[in-house]
Structures are given as C-alpha cells and as structure tokens.
Amino acid sequence: MSWKDKLRPASYKGARFHIEGHDSDVAGREVQVHEYPGRDVPYPEDMRRKTKNFSFAAYVIGDDYMTVRDQLISACDSEGAGTLVHPYLGSIIAICTGCKLSERADEGRMARLQLTFVEGGTNQFPTSSKDQSFALTQAVEAAHASNRESFANDFSVAGKPAFLAYESVDVISEATNEIDGAVSDQGDGTFARALSKIGNEALTFVQNPSGLANQLGDLVVQAGEAAGAGPDTMQALRPIAQFGTQLASVPLTTATRKVQALNQNAVVSLVTNSAVIEMARNVIDTQFVTTNDAFATRDEIGGYLDTAMDRASEAEDDQLFETLRVLRTATTDYINAQSPRTAQLINTVAPVTEPALVTAYRLYQDAGRADEIATRNGVAHPGFVPGGEMIEVLSNV
Known part of the structure; x- marks a missing residue:
C-alpha cells in the first residue's frame, strides 16, 4: 500500500472537501521566557503544550460544487467543535477559525477555500466536592x-x-x-x-x-x-x-x-x-x-x-x-x-468440598483471606468449605 492509499478523504462535520496541501502547527511547548538583569541565559518557564493549528488550501469541484461549497461553509459557520478528518493526520476534534472563499470565472465548477482550524477541547474548571x-x-x-x-x-x-x-x-x-x-x-x-x-x-x-x-x-x-x-x-x-x-x-x-x-x-x-x-x-x-x-x-x-x-x-x-x-x-x-x-456481597458455590485456603486463592488469588471466608459463612472447620452449597463472599475490591 502506497502512501497515497493511506490518505483519508478530507471533511469537517461531515462536509467533504479536497486539499492541495496543508500547513499545520502540530507540536511545541508554550513557554514564558524570563529574562533577568546581569544574567545572559534566560529561564524559559514551560507552561503547557502548545495549541495545535491546522491550515488547508482546500477546494470543492464538480457540477454540484455550489451545494458542496455551501455545506462546507455552513459546517465552518456552525457553533462548537466537530470532527475534522485530516487526510494526513487522521480524525481531530477541532473548530474552524477561518474560511476564506475564492471563485474565478476561468475555474468553472470549482471553489477554493483557505481553511484554518484550532484543536477543540472542553471548558473545564476546577471541581469542588462537599466535605x-x-x-x-x-x-x-x-x-x-x-x-x-x-x-x-x-x-x-x-x-x-x-x-x-x-x-x-x-x-x-x-x-x-x-x-x-x-x-x-x-x-x-x-x-x-x-x-x-x-x-x-x-x-x-x-x-x-x-x-x-x-x-x-x-x-x-x-x-x-x-x-x-x-x-x-x-x-x-x-x-x-x-x-x-x-x-x-x-x-x-x-x-x-x-x-x-x-x-x-x-x-x-x-x-x-x-x-x-x-x-x-x-x-x-x-x-x-x-x-x-x-x-x-x-x-x-x-x-x-x-x-x-x-x-x-x-x-x-x-x-x-x-x-x-x-x-x-x-x-x-x-x-x-x-x-x-466498599465491597459488594456476592454468592458463589464451591465446586467441591475444599479448604478455605483453596477457596480464597481461587476467588482472590490470596490465601490470606481464608479466615474471612470461613468466619463469614460459619464454616465448622476451615479445612472443609462445603462443595455444592451457596456461600457468601466479598467482591474483590
């Protein structure tokens, strides 16, 4: 499979378009540079990952290009972030920040658009919980x-x-x-x-x-x-x-x-x-x-x-x-x-009469919980957890 076969059809919020190329700001750190008198080397304070931006030279073409063009413009104009299918980078949650349209008489059945996107996130605030x-x-x-x-x-x-x-x-x-x-x-x-x-x-x-x-x-x-x-x-x-x-x-x-x-x-x-x-x-x-x-x-x-x-x-x-x-x-x-x-109480059945050590290891991979099982179920002797009978145990939390 060639690299071209791996490219995905471009779209935004379901509206399809083609691209001639892309320029994307996809990596880097946002820093605050601190400079001090008498110190030649500054201190770059690492604040966060830099916001990713994507820019396309896009176009739509065909006899129905006006319909496709309007769908793309409506998608870019609609509120909120949506799925941007980037031909080279895959699916990204993004919001359109710019859509510049260009149409020429000598390019019939075609519209060019300069699209810019910024990655989308949620408006998260610190949460509080009641004491x-x-x-x-x-x-x-x-x-x-x-x-x-x-x-x-x-x-x-x-x-x-x-x-x-x-x-x-x-x-x-x-x-x-x-x-x-x-x-x-x-x-x-x-x-x-x-x-x-x-x-x-x-x-x-x-x-x-x-x-x-x-x-x-x-x-x-x-x-x-x-x-x-x-x-x-x-x-x-x-x-x-x-x-x-x-x-x-x-x-x-x-x-x-x-x-x-x-x-x-x-x-x-x-x-x-x-x-x-x-x-x-x-x-x-x-x-x-x-x-x-x-x-x-x-x-x-x-x-x-x-x-x-x-x-x-x-x-x-x-x-x-x-x-x-x-x-x-x-x-x-x-x-x-x-x-x-806390743990949930669950009922289980030992397949055969067995020591509580075996039951504990079978249920929890922890033989140290044998006494817990024997005590909870009133087992007369921890060496004999009755087989075929319902016993009460704790979920493994």
Whole structure:
C-alpha cells in the first residue's frame, strides 16, 4: 500500500472537501521566557503544550460544487467543535477559525477555500466536592443543641406539685439505668462518676432543665464513646435509642397529669434523640466492610431519625424537626459517598468440598483471606468449605 492509499478523504462535520496541501502547527511547548538583569541565559518557564493549528488550501469541484461549497461553509459557520478528518493526520476534534472563499470565472465548477482550524477541547474548571464529614459533624452539633433546647423549653416542675419532681426523678432513674446497662466497659471512671452525679443530684437537676439536658445528653455521648467505634457503638446506643417503650403512659386526667406526661415525653425524647444523634456521628469513625453493611446502617439510623422527626412534628417543634432533617440528609449523603469504596456481597458455590485456603486463592488469588471466608459463612472447620452449597463472599475490591 502506497502512501497515497493511506490518505483519508478530507471533511469537517461531515462536509467533504479536497486539499492541495496543508500547513499545520502540530507540536511545541508554550513557554514564558524570563529574562533577568546581569544574567545572559534566560529561564524559559514551560507552561503547557502548545495549541495545535491546522491550515488547508482546500477546494470543492464538480457540477454540484455550489451545494458542496455551501455545506462546507455552513459546517465552518456552525457553533462548537466537530470532527475534522485530516487526510494526513487522521480524525481531530477541532473548530474552524477561518474560511476564506475564492471563485474565478476561468475555474468553472470549482471553489477554493483557505481553511484554518484550532484543536477543540472542553471548558473545564476546577471541581469542588462537599466535605461530607464536616457537614455531618456540623449537623450533629446543631441537632444536639436543638435537642437540649427543646427539652429545656418543654420540661418544668417549677411551681408545680412536689410529686411531679419525684415522678420526673423516677423517669430519669429509668433512663440512667438504660444508659448504664448499655456500657460494658466504663473505662477510667469518668462515665461512672457522671452517672453517679445525676443519680445523687437528680432532685436538684429537675429544678434546672437546661442543666439537666446537658447532664443527660452528655451521659449518652459518653456512653457511645465508652463503647469504642463502629458496630460496638451502634450496639451500645441501640437500646438507648429505644428507651421509653417500657414506661407506663401517664393518664391525661388532670392538668397536673398532663404536665407529668409532657415531662416524661421530654426526658424520653432527650435521651433517645441524643442516642440517635450519636449514632449518626459514629458513622464517621466506622469502616464499612460491605455496601450492604453501609446501607443497613444508613437505613437503621434513618428510621430512628424519622421517628424523632415525627415526635418533633407532633410537638410542633419546628427548630428541632429541621435540625433532625438536616442531620438525616447529612448522614445519608455521608454513607452514600462511602459506599463506592466498599465491597459488594456476592454468592458463589464451591465446586467441591475444599479448604478455605483453596477457596480464597481461587476467588482472590490470596490465601490470606481464608479466615474471612470461613468466619463469614460459619464454616465448622476451615479445612472443609462445603462443595455444592451457596456461600457468601466479598467482591474483590
């Protein structure tokens, strides 16, 4: 095949033309030359690759040359870059920057065009991405503040019959027992001292709703911190988030009983909301192994937050509702952003009963993942992964 056979028919955006030759600026670097007094040799700062330019002495010819000419002119005049088929250089994304037309009476059935093109690109700008961790942390802090403010506004025993204070102390005692039971390792004693302080001074705290909100709210936070991070924190906070279901409802027979019910609901909301808010904070420190784990956590926290939002809506507490809504969105966004980095759960079948080492190497080319397979599937002995049975493994990410 000769060099002429390798030439491609010239066109731009589908409009055909012929060329007599071309002059193209196809290589080189764009530099900024820095010259300094007393220095003979300049410093050429390399800025980027030089923009490629293409120039053709083109023509169209034939009985229908006017139609072909007009198609080419329209293509050059149309907005945006298009495909330039360069006979010598191949297909290039380019935009026409000049089209000079020449027609002569002694050259019938023919039009000459001087075409110039510049390579085309996209108008790219630096992109930004939201700091999901920071947004979630801010939402957590705002939700805690709103939750405690809501409690301080709703809870009151001042100027009320004395039994209301004692009834509230009983509810607080139930709450602290629930929180205490959720923490297996109380660490250096900070949590135990905070727990003891509330128990010993509960009758005093109920006279100061703001102080009580901070004491109880901080106690829930400390319970989550004492559990560690990840699934352990979720497990510790889960019963606290469900607190109140065991409490007897208060009969709304008198105005005083209605206040008692309001106080009890305020304590329940403060404690459960604090636990759910800390669940949301905990996802920042959670290393999700699989997408399924991430989405299960997202849905569980979302369910708790939906319940909390329903309570706030029924109480017509717009500020608390809004901060919980923002927290729900931030939690969902954070977990969704993490999920592409996690593995998928997949099901597979071992062709024959084989050691977990063989299964791991067959699936991952990594025998070190044998224990992972055996543990995930509850294999009685790692030397015998049952053949012909479905097992659950992680995608290799």
